[in-house]
Amino acid sequence: MKLTLRVWRQKNADAEGAMSTYEVDGISPDMSFLEMLDTLNEELILKGEDPVAFDHDCREGICGACSLVIDGDAHGPERTTTCQLHMRSFRDGDTIDIEPWRASAFPVIKDLVVDRSAFDRIIQAGGYITAPTGSAPEAHATPVPKADADSAFEHAECIGCGACVAACPNGAAMLFTSAKINHLNVLPQGAPERESRVLNMVAQMDEEGFGGCTLTGECATACPKGIPLVSITSMNKEWLRATRKSARS
Amino acid sequence: MARTVWDSTVGKKTVMAVSGLIMLLYLVAHVIGNLKIYFGAGEFNHYAHWLRTVGEPFMHYEWTLWLIRVVLVVAVVAHAVSAYQLSRRDIKARPQKYVHGRPRASYATRTMRWGGIILGLFIVWHLLDLTTGTVHSGGFQEGHPYQNVVDTFSTWYGNVIYIVAMLALGLHIRHGFWSAAQTLGVGSRTRDRALKTIANVLALLLTAGFIAVPVGVMTGVVS
Ligand code: HEM
Ligand code: SF4
Ligand code: FES
Numbered sequence: 055m056k057l058t059l060r061v062w063r064q065k066n067a068d069a070e071g072a073m074s075t076y077e078v079d080g081i082s083p084d085m086s087f088l089e090m091l092d093t094l095n096e097e098l099i100l101k102g103e104d105p106v107a108f109d110h111d112c113r114e115g116i117c118g119a120c121s122l123v124i125d126g127d128a129h130g131p132e133r134t135t136t137c138q139l140h141m142r143s144f145r146d147g148d149t150i151d152i153e154p155w156r157a158s159a160f161p162v163i164k165d166l167v168v169d170r171s172a173f174d175r176i177i178q179a180g181g182y183i184t185a186p187t188g189s190a191p192e193a194h195a196t197p198v199p200k201a202d203a204d205s206a207f208e209h210a211e212c213i214g215c216g217a218c219v220a221a222c223p224n225g226a227a228m229l230f231t232s233a234k235i236n237h238l239n240v241l242p243q244g245a246p247e248r249e250s251r252v253l254n255m256v257a258q259m260d261e262e263g264f265g266g267c268t269l270t271g272e273c274a275t276a277c278p279k280g281i282p283l284v285s286i287t288s289m290n291k292e293w294l295r296a297t298r299k300s301a302r303s
Numbered sequence: 304m305a306r307t308v309w310d311s312t313v314g315k316k317t318v319m320a321v322s323g324l325i326m327l328l329y330l331v332a333h334v335i336g337n338l339k340i341y342f343g344a345g346e347f348n349h350y351a352h353w354l355r356t357v358g359e360p361f362m363h364y365e366w367t368l369w370l371i372r373v374v375l376v377v378a379v380v381a382h383a384v385s386a387y388q389l390s391r392r393d394i395k396a397r398p399q400k401y402v403h404g405r406p407r408a409s410y411a412t413r414t415m416r417w418g419g420i421i422l423g424l425f426i427v428w429h430l431l432d433l434t435t436g437t438v439h440s441g442g443f444q445e446g447h448p449y450q451n452v453v454d455t456f457s458t459w460y461g462n463v464i465y466i467v468a469m470l471a472l473g474l475h476i477r478h479g480f481w482s483a484a485q486t487l488g489v490g491s492r493t494r495d496r497a498l499k500t501i502a503n504v505l506a507l508l509l510t511a512g513f514i515a516v517p518v519g520v521m522t523g524v525v526s
Binding site: 060073125126151153156157158159201204206207221222223224225226235253255256259260263264265266267268269271282283286288289290291292293294296297298300301 | 308311317394492
């Protein structure tokens with residue numbers, strides 16, 4: 055396959071960026087999107103040019119490091135991570151636009167790499183439990199209803215990639231934050247911090263400068279792990295409950 | 304608690320949802336009242352007079368009406384201020400557009416802000432037209448709402464302003480009602496279809512009901 059790539063290039067956080075155009079040839083439809091970018095970078099290095107910086111780690115869809123807005127869609131046209139997107143989703147001769155996640159809470163560090171440490175601070179604000187860890191507990195010690203276990207598992211699938219923020223026209227982090235809150239709040243292990251978790255994590259989310267939810271649903275459409283929009287509704291419910299409770303005590 | 308709510312994006316959105324639902328409740332009563340115009344000047348004017356005597360003898364003349372007006376003004380102001388502050392924040396959170404853009408979300412969702420501004424301007428015009436009579440066409444007569452309504456919808460601009468605003472209202476409610484359910488945490492997977500249906504039915508009935516009045520005047524059924 056022969057492709058024309060229009061890639062966002064930006065030297066550093068303070069520099070002005072712009073789209074640059076590159077041609078790549080000899081791309082196999084079985085390559086992943088990142089392998090296609092590796093091919094481009096090899097050519098750039100041979101020519102003595104600066105390779106395109108992009109985030110990646112596991113390359114198997116589980117770590118959440120890869121990003122990229124491809125033709126206006128976070129993680130591209132398929133519902134998966136960029137590392138699991140294959141070139142067979144494109145056609146020979148296509149022009150592909152590649153941009154970084156856009157949100158003021160995710161500043162660009164270089165080219166396509168953005169700083170997602172705002173997510174770490176949201177997790178630090180309450181995305182944990184205070185139960186002692188160590189050796190695995192007896193499985194029957196704390197019974198969890200099947201429906202709750204399923205719900206916790208569904209939300210635990212969030213890999214923290216930030217596609218939800220990138221897709222949201224308001225740069226909101228509601229889907230990510232709701233996934234992390236709901237994951238722990240439905241479980242008995244998460245119960246001791248049920249109220250402080252949602253209040254603190256939502257407060258941190260606001261503190262980081264993410265926008266608010268206008269229920270456009272773009273986040274849930276972009277999410278590679280299928281975190282549903284209704285997750286945000288559950289978080290709102292938890293927040294209202296915690297606010298009422300903390301007002302009473 | 305008031306501070307926590309007002310300072311949080313989730314809390315401010317709750318203010319929008321509650322104030323929006325208060326206005327919605329009022330509009331349901333308002334449209335039912337308006338449709339009485341089809342039963343003639345006697346019934347319509349009588350209804351308007353009754354609005355001032357509701358609650359008597361417990362309430363004094365016009366007390367109930369003023370109470371409702373105060374609640375509505377508070378709701379409109381709270382709704383508009385929250386909308387403004389949240390929108391400012393949202394725009395600041397996503398300053399840079401994608402080069403490869405595409406329309407995001409449904410039409411009703413995308414028009415919440417502009418639609419809201421149209422509704423805000425309409426509310427002001429509507430009060431100046433039919434409550435105070437300041438911008439009314441023809442001689443405004445206090446206590447004769449039937450004639451005032453007929454006068455308003457005898458001008459082309461009266462009809463245009465009103466009908467455009469009611470279409471904006473329908474779109475606003477279509478996304479707004481369902482959104483409010485999510486904001487207040489009452490939405491769920493099993494209730495989603497029902498909530499969307501109620502939102503559509505409410506939007507359709509209110510828009511059609513309100514537009515029926517200028518249409519009545521334009522077609523000469525109401526004169
Ligand atoms: C002063 C005029 C108005 C303005 C400026 C305005 C503006 C807005 C805006 C910007 C939103 C948020 C949209 C979003 O987050 O996606 C909204 C939501 C809403 N509006 Fe209005 N609006 C106005 C009048 C009304 C009226 C007359 C009603 C009554 C039916 C109403 C009912 C609602 C509801 C129920 C919501 C949903 C709240 C939520 O998302 O939780 N609004 N409005
Ligand atoms: S909710 Fe989905 S899109 Fe958002 S960070 Fe988690 S996995 Fe990524
Ligand atoms: S590189 Fe780990 S999810 Fe894509």
